[in-house]
Amino acid sequence: MSELLELQRSMMQWLQSESGDIHHKVLGTEKVSAETRLAIYANAYRYRLIDALSDNYPSVHTLLGDEDFYNDGVEYIAAYPSQHFSIRYFGSHLEKFLAKQHQDTAVLAEMARFEWALRDAFDASDTVSVGFEALQTIKPAAWVALRFTLHPSVACLNLEWNVPQLWAAIENETGQIPFEQAEYPIPWLIWRNALKTYYRSLAVDEAWAINAVMEGKSFSEICTGVCEWVDEAYAPERVAGFISTWLAADLITALDV
Amino acid sequence: MKLPSLGFGLGLRKEHYQAILDTSPAVDWFEILSENYLVPGGKPLYFLDAINERYPMVMHGVSLSIGNTDPLDFDYLQQLKDLSERINARWISDHLCWSGLAGVNAHDLLPLPYTPEAVKHVATRIKHVQDFLERRLLIENVSSYVTYTQSEMTEWAFLSAVAEEADCLLLLDVNNIYVSAVNHEFDPLDYLKGVPKARVQQHHLAGHSDYGDYIIDTHDHAVVDSVWALYAEAVKHLGPVSAMIERDDNIPNLAVLMQEYEQMKQVSASALSESVQDQGGAHV
Numbered sequence: 213m214s215e216l217l218e219l220q221r222s223m224m225q226w227l228q229s230e231s232g233d234i235h236h237k238v239l240g241t242e243k244v245s246a247e248t249r250l251a252i253y254a255n256a257y258r259y260r261l262i263d264a265l266s267d268n269y270p271s272v273h274t275l276l277g278d279e280d281f282y283n284d285g286v287e288y289i290a291a292y293p294s295q296h297f298s299i300r301y302f303g304s305h306l307e308k309f310l311a312k313q314h315q316d317t318a319v320l321a322e323m324a325r326f327e328w329a330l331r332d333a334f335d336a337s338d339t340v341s342v343g344f345e346a347l348q349t350i351k352p353a354a355w356v357a358l359r360f361t362l363h364p365s366v367a368c369l370n371l372e373w374n375v376p377q378l379w380a381a382i383e384n385e386t387g388q389i390p391f392e393q394a395e396y397p398i399p400w401l402i403w404r405n406a407l408k409t410y411y412r413s414l415a416v417d418e419a420w421a422i423n424a425v426m427e428g429k430s431f432s433e434i435c436t437g438v439c440e441w442v443d444e445a446y447a448p449e450r451v452a453g454f455i456s457t458w459l460a461a462d463l464i465t466a467l468d469v
Numbered sequence: 470m471k472l473p474s475l476g477f478g479l480g481l482r483k484e485h486y487q488a489i490l491d492t493s494p495a496v497d498w499f500e501i502l503s504e505n506y507l508v509p510g511g512k513p514l515y516f517l518d519a520i521n522e523r524y525p526m527v528m529h530g531v532s533l534s535i536g537n538t539d540p541l542d543f544d545y546l547q548q549l550k551d552l553s554e555r556i557n558a559r560w561i562s563d564h565l566c567w568s569g570l571a572g573v574n575a576h577d578l579l580p581l582p583y584t585p586e587a588v589k590h591v592a593t594r595i596k597h598v599q600d601f602l603e604r605r606l607l608i609e610n611v612s613s614y615v616t617y618t619q620s621e622m623t624e625w626a627f628l629s630a631v632a633e634e635a636d637c638l639l640l641l642d643v644n645n646i647y648v649s650a651v652n653h654e655f656d657p658l659d660y661l662k663g664v665p666k667a668r669v670q671q672h673h674l675a676g677h678s679d680y681g682d683y684i685i686d687t688h689d690h691a692v693v694d695s696v697w698a699l700y701a702e703a704v705k706h707l708g709p710v711s712a713m714i715e716r717d718d719n720i721p722n723l724a725v726l727m728q729e730y731e732q733m734k735q736v737s738a739s740a741l742s743e744s745v746q747d748q749g750g751a752h753v
Binding site for chain 2: 214215216217219220221223224227228236237238239241243244246248249250252253256257260261264293294295296297298299300302334335336337338339364365404407
């Protein structure tokens with residue numbers, strides 16, 4: 213093994229577990245011991261990554277409090293060391309981690325899922341949306357097979373807890389609100405329009421429809437699907453209403469006939 | 470050998486996006502943190518493009534990990550190359566360091582041992598990167614807090630050897646020289662005199678946190694007097710070199726940062742003037 217590789221193994225072992233033989237490979241001075249010098253790197257490793265988690269999950273941080281967030285952060289670093297060149301993606305496993313770590317407080321993992329989806333929407337690809345005029349060019353006979361492409365920022369989450377309300381209360385500093393679990397999961401839509409990220413709850417049929425669009429289903433297939441909730445005669449009108457709403461929010465980027 | 474000088478710059482930070490567009494400050498160029506813009510889209514790229522319409526830009530990365538023993542990440546390099554084309558980056562820089570092993574990224578600028586083996590290893594990788602990017606790279610000295618028992622030469626001898634072997638350019642961070650000089654008890658002027666002048670393309674200036682017996686490079690304060698003094702020495706010794714201020718934490722508003730920017734120009738002008746007088750005196 214090369215000396216360089218051997219040194220790097222020792223240093224990484226030190227950063228990741230504060231153990232190993234790195235102490236024999238660095239020099240201290242009269243003023244600053246080797247231990248102090250190595251501690252600078254170990255602390256920097258820990259705090260830089262925990263800061264990155266906090267940047268991406270400000271509300272998870274608030275819900276946990278500083279001490280628990282730090283302690284969970286340390287465990288998270290050990291469980292999911294960063295493997296991406298950009299620190300932006302370091303927190304991608306936090307929902308999974310919190311679901312296991314806090315099985316009795318499931319709202320934490322859901323908050324992580326919500327905040328990560330907001331983060332993804334924030335820097336999702338820029339794609340130009342189509343306007344109502346594009347829809348007007350579709351011939352009536354072509355509507356049956358019409359398919360839609362959604363903006364890359366669009367995500368649909370099913371949340372059991374009042375996570376968006378908690379997030380808003382923390383973000384707007386309007387005071388603490390209690391955790392509340394819904395009887396059934398509520399679908400939420402997250403998207404970005406221009407530079408601003410939005411979220412709203414969805415009726416169950418609209419949630420089904422938007423997931424169907426993501427799966428590549430056609431207008432007629434979506435109409436058939438929503439018949440589970442509305443009368444067959446009203447299904448096309450209902451779906452057309454969804455499409456109109458999505459167009460107004462710049463969620464549709466392509467029409468495929 | 471060097472690229473044309475750009476003058477004086479600032480680090481582009483999101484806190485100043487709108488103020489830059491609103492006020493068009495008299496800044497010659499901006500340095501971006503490359504990784505902040507290696508994202509699919511949204512606000513970062515919107516402001517990047519809008520500001521790039523008005524100012525030349527250079528790219529400064531933290532993920533090249535040129536000293537790693539893992540293979541080079543060509544996906545990252547391709548993204549870097551695409552971004553450089555998007556903004557017509559005047560040059561691309563990263564650090565003389567390593568940052569991870571076996572796929573794990575420590576996201577730190579870890580110092581290398583100053584050995585012939587490391588010179589060869591790093592220079593070879595810089596050459597590969599330069600070939601891929603089709604341009605010469607600027608390599609920056611990092612602040613360091615440890616000295617390895619393996620090291621066989623000074624930091625500036627190591628930096629110089631790498632630069633010569635790889636035929637790359639240098640980004641000399643004056644604050645990092647100062648920080649490492651205090652931490653490792655060397656004379657920072659020896660450092661300035663020990664690097665190949667013809668390769669120094671850019672300077673960084675930044676603030677740090679002083680813990681008494683040692684200093685940590687935190688970029689969360691204004692540039693301190695002793696670093697301004699060292700910058701003046703760098704200007705006297707290395708001549709006019711593109712220089713900029715990095716601020717990454719505790720970021721002041723743009724107007725405050727512009728005062729520091731003006732100070733950078735004044736320190737440089739005074740040092741150059743003194744340098745000319747010294748040279749003139751030598752001829753008498």
